[in-house]
Amino acid sequence: MKRLIQLLFIGALSVALAIGFMAPAPAEDHTENGLISMSSSYSVAETGDRLEALLAERGLTQFIRVDHASGAESVGLDLRPTEVIVFGNPQAGTPLMQCNQEAAIDLPQKALIWEDEAGQVWIGYNDPNYLLERHGLVECAEVIANIETALSNLISTAASPSE
Template sequence: MFHRCFLTAAGLAIAFFAAPASTAPLQEGVDTAFDQIVSAAADAGLAPVVAIDHARLAAAEGVEMPPARVQIFSDPAVNTTLLAQDIRAGLDLPFRALAYAGADAVQVVYTSADFLKRRYGLQDAEALAAFDAALAPALDGLDGITPMPVPTQGLAADYGILALQSRHDVPETVARLRAIVAVQSDTVWFGEIDFTAEAAALGVDLPPAVLLLFGGPAPGGVAMAKFPSIGVDAFYQKLFVHAAPAGGSVVLFNSIVALAELHYGASAPPHAMLDERLTATFAKALE
C-alpha cells in the first residue's frame, strides 16, 4: 500500500522552473530519457510509486546541481519474494532508475539484482533473476543510452547500511519518524510503502515492514552537485522500518558517504554532515 503525500504549493511551482541555458540541452535529454523510462515501465505493468526531479526541486531552494530525475516503481510480487528471504532488503526495494547529466552526456543508472545479492547475501537465483526480468522492460528502448547498474565493485554484505534500534513497535516507530521529518523546515515528504500490506494482498505473511520516503532539496542538491548518480538512492532519503525478532523495531537507512564512495570512489564534507544530521534526527525520534 502506498500513501501519497507529495509536495506543497511551493514545491509544485518547480514545474515552471527553466534550466539555465548552459544545462538546457542536458536537461532536455534527461527529461526525454526519464519520460521513456516512465512510459516503458507503465507498459510493462509496473506500478508507479513516486517521481522526483532532483535538480528542479533543488533550484526552487536556490541550489544548483546537474539535471537528475529518479523514478521509483514497484512489482509487489517481486518485492514480497525477496523480502521473504531477508526482510532487510526492503531498504533497496522497490525498483528505481535515475536519468542524470553526466560529464558530457545523459546517463541512466539503476539498482540491479546483483546489488541486492551482494548487499544482503541473497541466494535465491530464481527470485533474483525475476527481479532483473521485471525491471528490464522499463529500461529498454532508451535512445542512445545504455543503462548502467549501480556499481558493485567493493560492495560487501551490509555495505553502507546505518541501523538504529527502536524499543517501539513498527507503527509507533513510523509515527515518530514521520513526526520528526514533518518539523524539518527543509524537508519534503514523498510517501511510504507498506510492504506487509502488499504481501498480505498476495496471501503472504511478512513481519511488519514499512519504507518511508522523504528528502531535503537544498542539502540534497548540495550533496549531489558533483555526485549526481547517487540520486538513485540519495536526495530522497529512504527509511526502512521492520520488526525486530526480540521486540521493538529496527530502522535502516543509507550512509551518503558510503553511496558517494561506491559511485565515485570519494566523498565530500556535505555527505558526512548529512549522515551526522540524519542519524541524530532519527535517534532523537526514537527516544
C-alpha cells in the same frame, strides 16, 4: 517457502536497505552493506509516526510511506511489520547530484523500519559515507558530513524515548 519469500523481499529493497541485526540499545551499527541501523523503543508504526512528525517539524519533504506488510497481506503472504519512509531536502541532495548525477539513484533518503524474528524493532538508513564511496563524492565530503549528522540525529530521535 516463507523463507524464500522473505529473501525475495529483502532483495527487492536494494543492497543499501538490506537488514542488519545489532545488539539492543539505540546503538548505531555500520554494516558492510552501507546500512546504519539502531533498535527502536517503539513499534514499527509508532517509530514511523515519530519519524513523520520529525520530518514535518524539521521542514523535510516526505514523499511516501510504504507498508510492505500490508502489501504482502493483500496478496495472501505473511511479513512481519516492515515500512519504508522516503524523504528528502533538495538543499542537501542537489549538491550530491551536482558532484555526481548518478547519486540520484540513492536519493531521496530512505528509512527502513522493521520488526525482527524476536520482536525487536529496528530503524535503518543509508550510511552517507557509503554513498560517498559508491558515487565518488569526494568533492562533497562536507555535505556528506552534514547529512550524516542530520540523519543520525533524526533517526536516533525517532527511535529513542523522549526525555
